[in-house]
Amino acid sequence: xxxxxxxxxxxxxxxxxxxxxxxxxxxxxxxxxxxxxxxxxxxxxxxxxxxxxxxxxxxxxxxxxxxxxxxxxxxxxxxxxxxxxxxxxxxxxxxxxxxxxxxxxxxxxxxxxxxxxxxxxxxxxxxxxxxxxxxxxxxxxxxxxxxxxxxxxxxxxxxxxxxxxxxxxxxxxxxxxxxxxxxxxxxxxxxxxxxxxxxxxxxxxxxxxxxxxxxxxxxxxxxxxxxxxxxxxxxxxxxxxxxxxxxxxxxxxxxxxxxxxxxxxxxxxxxxxxxxxxxxxxxxxxxxxxxxxxxxxxxxxxxxxxxxxxxxxxxxxxxxxxxxxxxxxxxxxxxxxxxxxxxxxxxxxxxxxxxxxxxxxxxxxxxxxxxxxxxxxxxxxxxxxxxxxxxxxxxxxxxxxxxxxxxxxxxxxxxxxxxxxxxxxxxxxxxxxxxxxxxxxxxxxxxxxxxxxxx
Numbered sequence: 001x002x003x004x005x006x007x008x009x010x011x012x013x014x015x016x017x018x019x020x021x022x023x024x025x026x027x028x029x030x031x032x033x034x035x036x037x038x039x040x041x042x043x044x045x046x047x048x049x050x051x052x053x054x055x056x057x058x059x060x061x062x063x064x065x066x067x068x069x070x071x072x073x074x075x076x077x078x079x080x081x082x083x084x085x086x087x088x089x090x091x092x093x094x095x096x097x098x099x100x101x102x103x104x105x106x107x108x109x110x111x112x113x114x115x116x117x118x119x120x121x122x123x124x125x126x127x128x129x130x131x132x133x134x135x136x137x138x139x140x141x142x143x144x145x146x147x148x149x150x151x152x153x154x155x156x157x158x159x160x161x162x163x164x165x166x167x168x169x170x171x172x173x174x175x176x177x178x179x180x181x182x183x184x185x186x187x188x189x190x191x192x193x194x195x196x197x198x199x200x201x202x203x204x205x206x207x208x209x210x211x212x213x214x215x216x217x218x219x220x221x222x223x224x225x226x227x228x229x230x231x232x233x234x235x236x237x238x239x240x241x242x243x244x245x246x247x248x249x250x251x252x253x254x255x256x257x258x259x260x261x262x263x264x265x266x267x268x269x270x271x272x273x274x275x276x277x278x279x280x281x282x283x284x285x286x287x288x289x290x291x292x293x294x295x296x297x298x299x300x301x302x303x304x305x306x307x308x309x310x311x312x313x314x315x316x317x318x319x320x321x322x323x324x325x326x327x328x329x330x331x332x333x334x335x336x337x338x339x340x341x342x343x344x345x346x347x348x349x350x351x352x353x354x355x356x357x358x359x360x361x362x363x364x365x366x367x368x369x370x371x372x373x374x375x376x377x378x379x380x381x382x383x384x385x386x387x388x389x390x391x392x393x394x395x396x397x398x399x400x401x402x403x404x405x406x407x408x409x410x411x412x413x414x415x416x417x418x419x420x421x422x423x424x425x426x427x428x429x430x431x432x433x434x435x436x437x438x439x440x441x442x443x444x445x446x447x448x449x450x451x452x453x454x455x
Contacts, residue, residue: 015115019085019108020071026104027064030096056095063092067108074112078120082112082128086135093139099151101139106158110165117169118176129166133159187417194418198425202353206245213238244351247449320363321355322382328363329380337370338377345384354446357422358382358392364419365394365442373440374399390446398439419444
């Protein structure tokens with residue numbers, strides 16, 4: 001726990017700040033090498049003749065100015081920043097009277113190499129490494145051509161540290177790329193799994209409707225001669241069921257064959273969590289268990305020593321709709337979270353696919369309240385006031401002291417892809433995010449086909 005504040009401080013330091021700090025540390029180390037410290041007979045390194053003169057101090061000041069300028073540019077123009085830092089190292093060597101660029105003066109260059117290798121394209125990173133190693137080789141070449149002594153082994157050691165810093169940066173970039181690719185792949189799998197689930201549920205809905213049609217047709221055939229009015233009523237019900245099923249099929253199949261919906265879901269990456277138990281997406285902060293978490297309430301462990309039975313085994317129908325919300329609330333209450341169901345406006349008969357999807361969206365949201373929010377209650381609002389839209393809202397007021405989460409820590413955000421996919425299939429609107437007063441809110445607006453009227 002004590003490491004958390006220091007870790008936050010380290011993340012707040014910019015790359016340019018680290019480069020400037022490396023330069024100042026290097027200058028301090030250089031000064032200590034040229035001083036007789038306690039316990040030493042003499043200084044480790046003899047000060048250069050020019051070092052303590054006015055011209056030497058001016059050159060050290062110029063070098064420090066170049067280094068600070070390069071540090072300031074590191075985030076915006078990393079290559080230009082690297083040039084400034086290399087120039088600072090070269091200028092600083094003149095008053096020091098050294099035979100090679102010392103390691104201490106190349107620390108800030110190593111930081112810049114790491115930043116460029118970790119955050120810039122490979123070609124730019126390769127150029128930065130070549131520039132850094134070329135500056136070391138050029139410094140030795142100039143001294144050799146002038147007939148001065150050189151320290152090749154020192155320069156090789158400095159070049160090795162520069163190469164190691166560059167390799168560490170490339171490793172960091174590759175690790176981030178791998179994590180992003182894995183995240184995208186898992187998100188694709190979550191969306192695919194949810195689309196397959198929707199397709200299976202649609203198959204079951206259609207099979208149920210066709211079964212009703214077959215029964216009504218058989219009844220009409222048997223009574224058409226003796227009870228024409230009953231036969232007419234049966235045919236009317238056949239027509240209604242057929243039209244609803246056909247409309248649902250058109251909505252579902254049309255959406256499942258469209259790749260644009262998948263692209264939109266994939267293009268919404270999960271970023272850093274905005275709260276300890278919420279993950280964020282481009283469409284709004286989200287929370288969900290890893291993968292597809294549309295399992296019914298009651299199928300997760302609710303408290304130590306108490307595991308609830310699956311929801312279907314405890315009373316939810318196989319193909320539930322909004323009529324089953326009260327039963328869902330009862331099951332969730334047994335899991336330790338009270339659910340208040342509010343119905344606004346006059347309820348209307350919904351097509352089976354919309355009714356099922358609306359229930360699944362509420363079910364997923366309530367499941368996340370139980371698993372991740374730490375809240376002891378939530379509110380489900382079903383709004384029928386607009387004849388062309390069904391509005392759903394699930395919200396909680398945030399964690400309650402003493403009420404433990406079933407799944408501690410942030411969710412992966414992939415379960416939200418399932419809810420978004422269901423809403424997208426029905427051409428609706430979806431959003432999720434923190435409430436102004438605390439807690440979390442999920443809203444979905446599902447358009448209703450024409451002809452759906454209140455009861």
